[in-house]
Amino acid sequence: MGTVNITVADGVRYAVTDDRPSASDAVVCLHGFTGSKESWAFLDQLLPDTRVIKIDCLGHGESDAPLNGKRYSTSRQVSDLAEIFDHLKLHKVKLIGYSMGGRLAYSFAMTYPKRISALVLESTTPGLKTLGERKERILRDRKLADFILRDGIKAFVDYWEGIPLFSTQQRLADEVRQRIRLGRLRNNNIGLANSLIGMGTGSQPSWWSRLKDIAAPVLLICGEWDEKFCAINQEVHKKLPSSRIEIVPEAGHTVHVEQPHFFGKIVSEFLTNV
Secondary structure (H helix, E strand, O other), X not given: OOEEEEEOHHHOEEEEEEOOOOOOEEEEEEOOOOOOHHHHOOHHHHOOOEEEEEEOOOOOOOOOOOOOHHHHOHHHHHHHHHHHHHHOOOOOEEEEEEOHHHHHHHHHHHHOHHHEEEEEEEOOOOOOOOHHXXXXXXXXXXXXXXXXXXXXXXXXXXXHHOOHHHHHHHHOOHHHHHHHHHHHHOOOHHHHHHHXXXXXXXXXXXXXXXXXXXXXXXXXXXXXXXXXXXXXXXXXXXXXXXXXEEEEOOOOOOHHHHOHHHHHHHHHHHHHHO
16 A cells, blocks of 8 residues: 555545554554654554554654644644545554654544543643743743744754753664664744644643543653653553553663664564554
């Protein structure tokens, strides 16, 4: 089937890769901010008997980048996902979400609990706990969005690659780092800026008080060097009876990039046992 365009509400088009539509077991992958569906290409080899469906989130990759920032809200993108799954005839889904994609997966699971059979949540959060934290983060994200629109993608990617969250990527092979950089550069300024404004961490709902409502099995993944998100995962794990946690050695925020084979192994084992 390869990559297809699926049109949802308001005529918005999503690019979706679905290479094994006949496989009985399916997982849906949601990438992080500045990423794309290509971020998950390695899973095709590590999950050879699985229908690995990869989606370019709104404003990223080959999906549309609407001018209206309100179109990027978490609730709108959750509804978009439901439409995409209907189009693919997926009543229940196993979702893998990294960072921004993990936050979208949290919201989908809360909105459509009966449509989730398993969740893999990598280096992500169920939101910020207080209104003050959310307001502060919204202001920071708006400043970053203004920076993207003012100075362009290249200047932003130069800045983004240098933030402490991604410092452990300096250990990666040059060709891997170059591939990640080229993927980031293929995005456009409108899409990234509106994504920050519409579904940044401050704008997304906070799900901390409802974590216990997730009945599906959950695998929480973080890298041992990513202390912030490991602490978040430990707290989520205590509140979420259906979860298990994996702290991956010698990895930071991007576990699936820094330790892809380890990531594939633990995800494969988890999904097999669901």
